[in-house]
Amino acid sequence: MSYSLKPLALSLAILGLVSTSVFAANESEPNQQMEKINAQTQLLEKQLAKLQAEVVALKTQVKLEKIAVTAKKHQVVAKKTPKTSLSTGSGTEVPLSQEKVTPEASAPADTSVSQELILDPDVYMPFDIYVPGQSFVSTGPYIGVPIQYAGTNLVINNPSINQDVVLLKLRSDINKELAARGTVDVEGRHSHLLLSGVIEGAAYYADNGGGAANTSDINVTNVSLDGFLLGPTEWTSAYFELSYKDNVDTALTNYRSANSEVFINKAFIMLGNFDKSPIYSTIGQLYVPFGTYSSQMISSPFTKILARTKARTVVLGYSPMLANTFYASTYIFRGDSHASSVSRINNGGVNIGYKFDQGLVVGNVGAGVIGNLADSAGMQYTNNQPLFNGFGGPSPYGSEQLVHNVPAYNIRGLFSIGGHVDLLAEYVGASTRFNPNDMTFSGHGARPWAINTEAAYSFPLFNRPSSVGINYGQSGDALALGLPEKRLGAVFNTSWWRNTLQSLEFRHDIGYAASATSSGSNVTGPSGTGVADNVVTAQLDYYF
Template sequence: MSSKIQRTALFLTAASILTLSSVHVHAAEQAPSREELLSMLKQQQRQLDELQAMLKQTQKQAETATAKATEAAAKPAFLDTVQIGGTLEFEATETEDFTDADTSDLSLAKAELTFSAKPHEYVTTNIVALYEDGSNNIALDEATIEIANTEAFPLYTTVGKWAMPFGNYDTAMSTDPLTKNLGETKENAILVGATHNGFSIEAFAFNGDTQKSGEGNNIDQYGLNLAVEGEEDGLLYNMAASYLNNIADSDGVNDALTGATALKDYVGGISLYGSLSLNGVSASVGYVKATDSFQTGELAFNGQGAQPVTWNTEISYTMDILGKETTFAATYQGTDEALALSLPETRLGGAVTVGIYDQTSLTLEYLADEDYSVAEGGTGKDGHTTTAKLAVEF
């Protein structure tokens, strides 16, 4: 378009020069009248106006093309938002259980593959496929759609299958805390939340695997989570309190229920969590409890309905040793009325994790467990587990 305008301008300029030359050469022979001169000037003005209009149109088209190019460059392509990651964990274990039986094993403890994408600034998708030792196949562990952009708007929602925000089970140990065995609840659910200045509130609902006896299969299980996190003078803090109206639907309790999944009534659960971190030192506490007792035929303890409780305390310290990030961790944990969940009454343990390469770590862990007494239905004996784990994240 610009070359066309240049040719037009040259043509008009040449025409003007020829016209003026013609007028000058033949002025003596035939001088144009005033009306003819005005007509010639008007014609040239129209030609200049047309040229100016063409220039404006070209400039507008160029600005539009530049704006579109800028917008396209600012908006990432869909494939640029796709992220693939995962974890592989290989373990060597030696165990002495409460029956004094010694065993040792090598296992691929965990293989996890994660896919995430952000097709829109308000939409994030996440899929997690998981294989764990003892299972015979790869299972869909999580799959979620999150509608959120909390930097622009405080409200958000999540739908799909994932672990409900009931309890926090982060740990520097190799083995998950006992609180996770009682509290973790993975379901197909919908969650609505809001966050502002580190404070968040979340409400969720789902149709669990258990239902009240004599009632239909409905979305009648729900929970609430309140949390606050932040930093003050280098001190990181995180605190949360959660409620679940049916703790029987947690993964650990659901697997331990006796009889059918129809319950006389729902048994609620509460969870409390807090952590502090400063200068490489971290400390955390967790507590999960059923708010009432189950029926004896559902979950029993010592001949009566069980009201399970689990708690966890942990402290860790991270430092560099010979250029390798090293974390020392120690934990003291316990349970009450949780024998039916195959949990010990107390647990004491320690672990050392060394980052041997980027995203690659080696963990050595020792756990000493104490079973419930014989009078409570246990063995009254001690057991231990030693684990060496090689983990790679990518």
């Protein structure tokens, strides 16, 4: 019996093994089919993604071609209609041949953009439209100073007054341009950083009067890196400027090339949105809105040297984006010079003006007051050590302690006629005399003042924007600050290459009479020479 069961068991075992392999083969066929389907699905997904990317690329290419055609049309129009004007429409920062007197918009609801964006609508965009996605750090020409082949954009001497207003208007223009392009605004989620800057070199030759030796030099006169931060909300913006200082500190070394330094020149936060309100506020380190100091000349005007004031301040202003309107601002800060021994907020002022556009004539007139002129940069530092070196000293060459504060006032007018002729006049002066212990001129308390007048004519030269101009400046009771008494000057400016400026200036300075004397902080100041100096200066600016 046992022998008969063994063949049967063996047969059943063999049959089981065969059936198991058959079932396994039958089960593996669906798995292979599923793997094949998955592979085909992944391949289709890749092909679909590739097709979607090609569609996006084609749409982007079409959009960029439209933008390029539009920009080319605007550039052709700009080349045909070059002009130069004096004012930005902000009321104060209006260097001659730099920015327009007409505002960027004729009404708050206007969707037009400024001439700067029309000339080259891409330079101020806070991201690169030629790359898919958003780039939140980008570059664009020097903030507020677009350089194009049009006379409106020639920049020579930028005083940086009311720079916060200029930046807020620039942001408004950016928003309008983005809206016109149908670009999605991402400011609610991110901040944009727009970087720009300038590198400036100059050479001069001076024929010094009175038998003094002639002098000459080649120097890097300015290097600045500016950052304009937009967002993350539509009401907040910020700005900073890193600058290079070329002064030689002989206490460290006489090797000038090794003695350069970089410092924070300006840094401030702006609260405002000119698309929704003309009211704005600024807090930080900036030039307070006292005076304009516009100039087409390479050399700074006497008014700027005497009164331009940089402080850590709070500014509250009103600047409508209208063609014909009043504007105003007020500010407070703690000045370095003081009549009290207590450190406190002790200085401030008010600036008012009216801008207008009558077609043939556009202009900007205004006035301002400041509580203490002694806080201006020209009075804080004169670079005359070991003579009176300014109220900022260091001791014993100057002292911030004053017997009393000396207020000052400013009156200005800037006009553009027919888009080619520009005229400006500005006066700034102390309203009362300094105490003789603080500053003197020829034995009595000094009451310094200065005036600057200029006229310019702009024209295309070989299809490049160019201008010629003349100026007359005069100062009074300002010998302690190292100023000449009178100045006559002439200048030629052009922009031969994009984002550059070339300038050639001649100036004739006449010193105070040889009998004039001065002092400051009871320290002897410069004496009059009664002679004249002639200086020729060439300058090249590269903006990025």
